[in-house]
Amino acid sequence: MTELPLIGGAPVAVEPHLGGAKIGVVTFPGTLDDRDAARAVRLAGGTAVALWHADTHLADVDAVVIPGGFSYGDYLRAGAISRFAPLMSRIIDAANSDAKLPVLGICNGFQILTESHLLPGSMIKNDHLKFLCRDQVLRVENNNTLWTSDYEAGQEITVPLKNQDGQYIADDKTLDALEAEGRVVFRYVGWNPNGSRRDIAGISNAAGNVVGLMPHPEHAVEPGFGPESNAGTDGLGFFTSVLNKIVGGAQ
């Protein structure tokens, strides 16, 4: 296990009573948002545990976040190499097991989840062919997943979006199935920033424990360091959702 070198001390959690729950944050070579994801976990009240891609065990974490970045430079295809990391095998097994380990993939993490076949579909280059960084409005289409239960169904939230390969694609049959099963978890509102099919920003697996999305909730957890709308903390709900489920489930 690797220790994440941080700058400065840890900010104070908003829900300290959730501190018993441990959320693993995976670092691959080229991962960029691992410190941000760990901060989000701490701010939500949980304990962030650093996981290294070469680890062969999950360190007894209660949930896992696969953060954004350019793992292995995205040189072959975003997420294509990372899915073969030893730790990913453990994560895939745990996510598919009866225990249904909660897994959240953000941006590059989402791409890794589709490459790992934990989620269907794939991501290709944005339709406008450029990297795009903006504050993005999303609609929470399904608040019954482990990562979205603290939101209202239909709630609109603003979190940063920043990617080059963010266009979600899948065949119509898959898309129809996702819609029918309520597995479209987030949709872009107002403007589709990358040409994603049916404005899809994030999806879940059938059990609702694995969620992937392109925008970055971990960049919207602290006032003054996120989007300028809604205090900039709309992303915190992802982390409090799963922490409340874990702590609540344990009680």
Place this chain on the structure above:
Amino acid sequence: MTTSAETVGKKFNIDTVENAAKTPDTELPWAELGLKQNEFDEVVKVLGRRPTGAELAMYSVMWSEHCSYKSSKNHLRQFGEKVTEEMKKDMLVGIGENAGVTNLGDGWAVTFKIESHNSPSFVEPYQGAATGIGGIVRDIISMGARPVAVMDPLRFGAIDHPDTARVMHGAVAGIGGYGNSLGLPNIGGEMVFDSVYQGNPLVNALAVGVMRHEDIRLANASGKGNKVVLFGARTGGDGIGGASVLASESFDDTKPSKRPAVQVGDPFAEKVLIECCLELFKGSLVEGIQDLGAAGISCATSELASNGDGGMQVELTSVLLRDPTLTPGEILMSESQERMMAVVTPENIAAFEAVMDKWAVEYSWLGEVTDTGRLIITWEGEVIVDVDPRTVAHDGPVYDRPFARPSWQDSVQADTFTGSVQDAGRPSTSGELAAAITELIASPNMCSKAWITKQYDRYVGGNTAMAFPDDAGVVRVDEETGLGVALATDANGRYTYLDPYHGAQLALAEAYRNVATSGAVPMAVSDCLNFGSPEDPDVMWQLAESIRGLSDACMELGVPVTGGNVSLYNQTGTVPIHPSPVVAVLGKLDDVARRTPSGWKEDGQAIYLLGTTAAELDGSEWSNLRGHLGGLPPKVDLSIERQLGEILINASRDGMIDAAHDLSEGGLAAALVESALRYGVGARIALEELLERDGVDLFTALFSESQGRAIVSVPRSEEVRFKDMCTARGFAHLRIGVVDAAGGKLEINGVDELSVDALNEAHEATLPKYFG
């Protein structure tokens, strides 16, 4: 093809030191490598014999203008000489290292530096700009710091020139492609279009890093017996300027002959290198460290050795190669990216290798530190370099190039905008003034730069408290206390063309003002001096005057220059660019939560203009729009700038202002529109009192670029306190309006009403119109 050094070595006619001593009359390609006759003679004198091919390669790159600062050194000294005790107080590491280090307090230190990557970015905009980011970030890592942000001041040719789109798309994609992959937020920069940069675009890059005091690292090789290691990417044939001439060393004409002189970047390798180095620092596993940038291994070995206390012995066949056909000279000159060299004690070797293995970074042990005072490089044990490293790294030629005030300077300064043919039909009616404001804020230099900045990740790291288009980029350093830094870069080539001494001071004044506007206390300066050929006495005068002006101004403002870079020969034929000293100022915020953004938010807040306005339109953006460049730039009054800075900083600290925006290019008109567009909140403005007090007309009040000014928005509850503070300090302040959150309009008495939506559309449309 084989990578065995033993086999490869046999392909070369290795020019050993012994051979060089025996064959004094061998012809060497020194002229093709860029050395002048007197410089080559000096090399022979220093060595007491002709150089070997490898030595010639080293001297030629290290004595180049880029590495040796031979034309500017005599002038740059002023940055070290004009330093007061006040300026030294917080300087932990000064000029001369990879980057200067400034004390932030609480045990924190910050290091930052700005550099140019101009020529490569013209030849190959994507890779040129990308590796510009890569190089400056490695400078920051070399100091022991974690890089936390980047910025990029850009200057391109005319916006409608067909080649500008090539440079624009390439450079912006390169900066984004590389910087975004490193996990470094891009927090600001500049974008200027001017036909003077058509064949010489300026791509400057700034990086800032933070560290604890105890983590500061220097580039020196000390301690006899310590090991020298090269790690990161393999060495390839990229970035060898004069590589082709060295092909004469080779017997084998099947080797690839044409290699790119522009380096090719691998941001993934750099990201891994950052994390790997920080882990090395954390474990105190390296004694000295140096990044490989310009001049590659030549630079790293000679600088490490000459900054240390002894010598160094290196076996060159130990270098891991991407291309096994490289000659010793090419290996020494290669500028392959993402490489570092470090000095490691024997007892730390195992721990060092464990870190490398964890991050899957390749490394090779090249040799060791010696006490001979010599840098000795061998090829399969045969000595091919035997030099005093100081003669390579520090004792290069220094020139007192002739300079003289250009003969045309007086006539340029006499040609003022007011009364010129370009000034005919100056806007005066309310309709004309409204149209002029719209034209100004839609113009290439004043329009929204969102097309660029949205291609950069501003969020990564979670510490970005402010970014473009606010006046300065602000990054949190300590999450517990909120301690942070603010950064701004500025330059105005037009001002500097009209008056290099004051133009450079104006660049500093604006960057200083931008930092203070954000609420931060300015602490240190880094500069990137972009000029034409120093062999032209006119250009040399511009350079000399700019350095003199900037160093004088730094002393007066009490901010030391901690590092920087000089880029010369930015000219096409005999036509140089405008002298463009880009000045970066770093400031400190005790708590970034107290930063001041540039946009208005709260309805009913009072808008104050700080400072006074004179008729100063020469060199202005308005005169630029009318195709005029002449006269004298706005006056610089550094004591006013200092007072204004103190007011802005105190007002921010004590919560007296909610928004602040400095006045610079485009004057009050641009500042009002930008403050309105930041959050889409309008205002009602009345300037009658200002016109009366300063004796100017409405057009001048709106478009003059007088310095030492800022607009602030003050909550009603703070108005008395704010006014009292300005009065007590004797600083000109005037209430010019009130924020109007509901109206959606910018109303200025005497100017037709401007809707915020229409202004926004005009402001945003320009770059997409040209670049898609």
